[in-house]
Amino acid sequence: MDYFTILQIVDSALRLATPLLFACLAGLFSERAGIFDIGLEGKMLGAAFFSAATAFATGSVWLGLLAGIGASLALSAIHGLASITFRGNQLISGVAINFLASGLTVLIGLSWFKLGGQTPALSGAARFSGVDLPFAEALSGVPLIGPIYSEVLSGHTILVYVALLCVPLSWYVLYRTRFGLRLRAVGENPAAVDTAGISVIGLRYSAILIAGVLCGLAGAYLATGLGASFVREMTAGRGFIALAALIFAKWRPWYALYATFLFGLLEAVSNRYPSVDLGFVTLPSQFMQALPYILTVVILAGFVGKAIPPRAGGQPYVKER
Amino acid sequence: MTLLQKFLSASAVVALSAGTALADPAIIFDLGGKFDKSFNESAFNGATRWAEETGGTFREIELQSDAQREQALRRFAESGSNPIVMAGFAFGSALDEVAGDYPDTSFVIIDMVVDKPNVRSVVFNEHEGSYLVGYMAAQASKNNTVGFIGGMDIPLIRKFACGYAQGAKAANPDTKVIANMTGTTGAAWNDPVKGGELTRAQISQGADVVYAAAGGTGLGVLQTAADEGILSVGVDSNQNYLHPGKVLTSMLKRVDNAVYQAMIDGPGLETGFSVMGLANDGVGYAMDENNADLVSDKMQATVEAIKGKIVNGEISVHDYTSDESCPALTF
Numbered sequence: 255m256d257y258f259t260i261l262q263i264v265d266s267a268l269r270l271a272t273p274l275l276f277a278c279l280a281g282l283f284s285e286r287a288g289i290f291d292i293g294l295e296g297k298m299l300g301a302a303f304f305s306a307a308t309a310f311a312t313g314s315v316w317l318g319l320l321a322g323i324g325a326s327l328a329l330s331a332i333h334g335l336a337s338i339t340f341r342g343n344q345l346i347s348g349v350a351i352n353f354l355a356s357g358l359t360v361l362i363g364l365s366w367f368k369l370g371g372q373t374p375a376l377s378g379a380a381r382f383s384g385v386d387l388p389f390a391e392a393l394s395g396v397p398l399i400g401p402i403y404s405e406v407l408s409g410h411t412i413l414v415y416v417a418l419l420c421v422p423l424s425w426y427v428l429y430r431t432r433f434g435l436r437l438r439a440v441g442e443n444p445a446a447v448d449t450a451g452i453s454v455i456g457l458r459y460s461a462i463l464i465a466g467v468l469c470g471l472a473g474a475y476l477a478t479g480l481g482a483s484f485v486r487e488m489t490a491g492r493g494f495i496a497l498a499a500l501i502f503a504k505w506r507p508w509y510a511l512y513a514t515f516l517f518g519l520l521e522a523v524s525n526r527y528p529s530v531d532l533g534f535v536t537l538p539s540q541f542m543q544a545l546p547y548i549l550t551v552v553i554l555a556g557f558v559g560k561a562i563p564p565r566a567g568g569q570p571y572v573k574e575r
Numbered sequence: 576m577t578l579l580q581k582f583l584s585a586s587a588v589v590a591l592s593a594g595t596a597l598a599d600p601a602i603i604f605d606l607g608g609k610f611d612k613s614f615n616e617s618a619f620n621g622a623t624r625w626a627e628e629t630g631g632t633f634r635e636i637e638l639q640s641d642a643q644r645e646q647a648l649r650r651f652a653e654s655g656s657n658p659i660v661m662a663g664f665a666f667g668s669a670l671d672e673v674a675g676d677y678p679d680t681s682f683v684i685i686d687m688v689v690d691k692p693n694v695r696s697v698v699f700n701e702h703e704g705s706y707l708v709g710y711m712a713a714q715a716s717k718n719n720t721v722g723f724i725g726g727m728d729i730p731l732i733r734k735f736a737c738g739y740a741q742g743a744k745a746a747n748p749d750t751k752v753i754a755n756m757t758g759t760t761g762a763a764w765n766d767p768v769k770g771g772e773l774t775r776a777q778i779s780q781g782a783d784v785v786y787a788a789a790g791g792t793g794l795g796v797l798q799t800a801a802d803e804g805i806l807s808v809g810v811d812s813n814q815n816y817l818h819p820g821k822v823l824t825s826m827l828k829r830v831d832n833a834v835y836q837a838m839i840d841g842p843g844l845e846t847g848f849s850v851m852g853l854a855n856d857g858v859g860y861a862m863d864e865n866n867a868d869l870v871s872d873k874m875q876a877t878v879e880a881i882k883g884k885i886v887n888g889e890i891s892v893h894d895y896t897s898d899e900s901c902p903a904l905t906f
Contacts, residue, residue: 262779266772273768360608370610370637372791375798375817480768482798485791486608490766525769525776528755529906539728539906540759 257398261405263522268410269480271518272417273298273489276472277496278503278510279424280465286428286505287461288441288566290344293333293351294469295493301326301473303359306373306484307366309380315478318380322477323470329355330466338458341570352493360486373477373484382411382479411479413471420468424507437461441564444571454571469493498550504561520546600625600838601634601656603647605663607764607790609637613811614790614830618662618685620812621831625838633838641761644669652677657842658695660834661685664731670694681844683837685830686731688848697833697849701731702738703885704826704858705786706892707878708808709742711860712784713750714874715806715823720751722782724773724796726789727763728756730896733906735788735810735826737895740904745881745890752904753777757792767795774799784808784823797822806869813861823869825861832857854886 277294284291301322309318329351336347360371367373387408394404428434436457440447444454476492477484499517503509524542531537554561602622604615615637622633634656636647644666651659652673658681661670667687674682674691681693688696712721721743725732740752755773757763770792774785778800785800786808787793793810794817800807801818809815809825833851837844851857860878862870884890895901 259779262776266775270772368610370608370616372610372612372794375794476768480771481795482802483767483794485765485767485794487762487765488767488791490762490769521769522772522776525755525773526780539756543758 258401258405259526261401263519263526265406266522266525267515267518268406268414269518270521271514272410272414273472273476273480273492274496274499274514274517275417275511276420276468276475277493278499278514279420279507280468280472281497281500282424282503282505282507282510283428283437283461283468284465285500285567286441286564287437287458288444288564288569288571289333289337289458289462290348290568291333291462291465292345292348292494292497293329293355294465294496295489295491296348296352296355297326297329297466297469298473298476298489298493299352299359299487300329300355301470302477302488303355303363303373303473303484305470305474306376306477307363309376309478310374310483313378313380315376315380315382318478319471319474322474323467326470326473327463327466330462330469334459334462337570338455338462341572344568344570356487359484363484363486371486376478376482380478381482382413382475384409385412385415411475413475413479416471417475418511421507421511424510428507433460438564440571441566444566445574448571448573454573458571495546501561501563502550502554502558504558505564516549517546520549598655598657598842599632599634600841601636601651601659602834603644603651603659603661603666604635604637605661605665606638606641606761609635611764611790612814612817613793613809614828615662617812617828617830618660618834621834622660622838624831625835629839631838641665645673648673648682649676652680657681658683658837658840658844660837662830662834663687664729681842681846683833683844685833691846693846695837695844695846695849697837697851699828699830699833699857700850700852700892700894701735701826701828701858702741702892702894703853704828704860705735705738705788706742706745706885706890707853707860707882708786708824708826709739709752710746710881711742711824711870711874711878712739712786712806712808713743713746714877715869716750716782716784718781718783719747719749720753720781720783722774722777722780722785723752723754724770724777724785724787724789724793725754725756726758726792727761728759728906730899732756732788733901734895735786736906737901737904738892739786740901741892742881744903751781753780753782754904754906756906757789764790764792766792767798770795771799775803778803778805786810786826788826809861813863815861815863815865819865820868822866824866827859827861829857829859853882 304325305318305322308321336342337344363371390404390408499513502513528539660683664686743750784806787796801821806823
């Protein structure tokens with residue numbers, strides 16, 4: 255494995271980690287406010303469909319992105335209505351969102367495009383294309399550091415950089431602003447927040463709407479950044495992997511970046527080396543594909559320590575009379 | 576007329592209309608969906624061709640989950656549909672269960688062998704078709720490296736990969752074949768993002784022709800190959816039109832012919848084992864205006880010669896499923 259191969263794998267890992275990172279941060283905001291969100295998958299799927307459909311119809315990827323975020327926000331609002339306003343079970347509401355998105359995207363796709371739930375292939379301005387960072391060409395000659403900049407960091411679609419910027423932004427919002435303090439408090443002890451005269455309902459709604467925007471970005475990235483059309487069930491479990499990464503990261507933004515990048519890296523490695531010959535034994539491709547999950551168990555059990563979720567997570571808030 | 580009479584007459588009408596549906600053929604599509612631009616779509620095209628030519632109607636269902644297989648089969652059989660065609664290897668165990676309960680109904684299963692007196696098992700010699708496209712891929716490759724991306728890791732897909740690798744090595748023994756499988760679950764048929772990423776990984780290892788046998792995942796493979804400026808090979812249906820000038824050819828698997836034939840034969844069709852190979856145009860490679868510039872006359876002549884040799888038995892292509900091993904490729 256030479257230096258250039260490693261760079262290519264890291265480059266691939268960055269692309270694969272981006273949707274996970276968006277979804278993981280979405281889950282982070284939602285769960286920090288005390289709302290479990292297993293509907294990440296469904297929101298991503300809904301966003302992927304509507305972004306691809308709108309981008310195809312209008313020819314503009316930006317309108318597609320807006321439509322994707324809109325779809326994801328609508329699903330978030332349903333989740334909020336069910337689990338915040340009507341105090342329903344958050345897990346059930348999340349499962350319902352997943353089913354709803356899985357069925358609706360195919361149904362609407364069938365009736366709009368008559369392509370069996372797919373959207374037509376996007377091209378040109380209807381897709382996100384790679385952005386070359388400034389001086390990427392000039393710096394590529396610099397030994398060691400140059401290729402990292404020009405190969406790994408440069409040339410991704412704009413959403414990859416947005417995702418990376420979302421990490422410090424989330425950290426700042428959660429830990430350095432009044433809103434963030436209240437948001438975290440509402441996930442730990444909503445009664446105290448309510449006593450202070452701050453709306454628990456309002457805070458929780460704003461948290462899941464932020465999650466909606468982030469899931470919208472994740473879905474749009476899948477359909478219009480990495481891919482070039484919507485295909486049914488194209489999220490392929492990424493929402494659930496993001497949830498695992500969230501626990502892994504113990505609900506903290508920077509660790510979310512590391513955790514999702516680790517998953518991306520492992521997937522990139524298994525893509526590159528479907529089977530690994532260790533000399534005395536050859537690891538089969540099935541093992542390489544299972545590796546991310548095996549490592550999750552090992553690391554969670556052995557290295558991360560106890561992951562403690564926000565204390566009020568999963569409980570609907572009932573105001574005392 | 577009393578209420579009872581109304582009910583009786585209503586049920587009589589229902590019974591009559593059910594009678595007219597008798598002996599309409601039915602087709603069940605697998606999880607990829609009817610318009611997957613690949614396997615299921617090919618089956619659907621065959622059924623449509625039959626309906627247009629004969630003016631008949633057929634019943635159909637697209638499965639949404641594995642659990643529906645047996646239920647869908649029984650529903651069609653109960654309602655009198657005959658013959659019932661199912662597109663996909665995954666129906667094997669469900670059909671094995673159901674076929675005996677409906678001895679008067681003819682079943683046709685594609686890509687799987689079910690040994691029952693009222694079942695026709697259609698299998699394709701995908702390894703022969705894949706051999707041809709592998710041969711073409713190796714000829715078109717400038718880096719002497721060709722790639723294969725499969726969907727779910729099952730023996731059937733390995734059969735594609737194995738034939739492809741044999742063809743590529745036959746054209747040029749120095750050809751390197753990189754093979755990847757998308758996954759081990761049904762989700763592997765519908766993950767174009769992963770397909771694209773696997774393609775990029777193969778490109779970075781030097782592959783400049785990539786063959787996708789992966790259903791919806793393959794769309795991502797073909798897209799990425801077109802984006803990155805390398806050639807790709809489609810599968811099942813003719814996929815050359817998806818990216819004109821970027822798809823070298825498509826390995827045709829004439830599922831449509833198998834479905835069409837089954838529906839023409841109608842109820843009581845000849846059961847048993849039916850092999851669709853190069854000899855009876857069950858498999859082949861696609862040539863049209865979209866890839867005319869990519870395949871030179873010389874290349875096509877060579878491939879035609881190879882095809883002739885396979886048909887008359889001069890070249891025998893190893894079938895992975897016969898002994899679960901491949902001489903040209905390790906998985």
